[in-house]
Amino acid sequence: MTDPLSRVFAALADPTRRDMVARLTVGDATVGALAAPYDVSMQAVSKHLKVLEQAGLVSRSREAQRRPVHLEAEVFDLMTKWIERYRRQAEERYQRLDEVLAAMNGTTESQTDHLIGHHIDQEGTAS
């Protein structure tokens, strides 16, 4: 699981890390400020940040303890954009399915039977 997108997904699989990312969307924060709301050790928070950093989601300068953590919004946006595009494709497909289902509702049983029968006839003559 070493490809970039999987690293991003894995990094965001943890609720604490998701919460950290959510708070960083508001603005940069120091490690101490990030750690404040959680009932965990600073080491645990640093570990979470390291995972986010390795996924490319956040960056810190060299003096990690004092310098604020910064959200790499572009990486985050790119991932959500990919997922959203995939979702939109599915939604468009299902809107076409809505139309097909509505047309099915509009036809009586016998008409539908006829349509299906027609299809079987076609297959029958083709084979």
Add this chain to the structure above:
Amino acid sequence: MSSTANTHSGTAGDSIAEATIEAVPEVPVIRITRQFAATPEQLFRAHTDPDLFARWVGPRDLNTKIDHWDARDGGSFRFLNVRGDDEYAFRGCFHTVSPDRIVQTFTWEGMPDAVSLETLRFEDLGNGRTRLVAESLCDSFEGRDGWLASGMEVGVNEGYAKLDELLADGAAG
């Protein structure tokens, strides 16, 4: 951007309107959920009758041609999306075809090694409404993310190249 919905983009909860999507972090699954103003039986037919299926599965600017279709346990299918001279072929095997559940394999022939296992569930909500839950279990996280990143027009590599660039920039900074 919703704050915590990092792996869950789209409308929330049981809203009727739009499809929701989840990329499950623990397993390489894409799960799409959508409600329809139709009975489970109608949804089942729209997924198993090749004429009905061809009318909705492909993007509007592509023609869907059913090459082979045998929707029963142990049957198989193959269909083509055609735009001008471009053809995209998909095929798979129907493992289980039952009124409330279809289990099938699915492959785009352009990436024949990436085979996903698809489970479609038709959940009767009453009042002529049905919830469709479509799960695609990919054979690797790379495969799953490839599907998510692709779309058909934009290649997986292009998407990854862009992410690599962003990550390289971040690492350099």
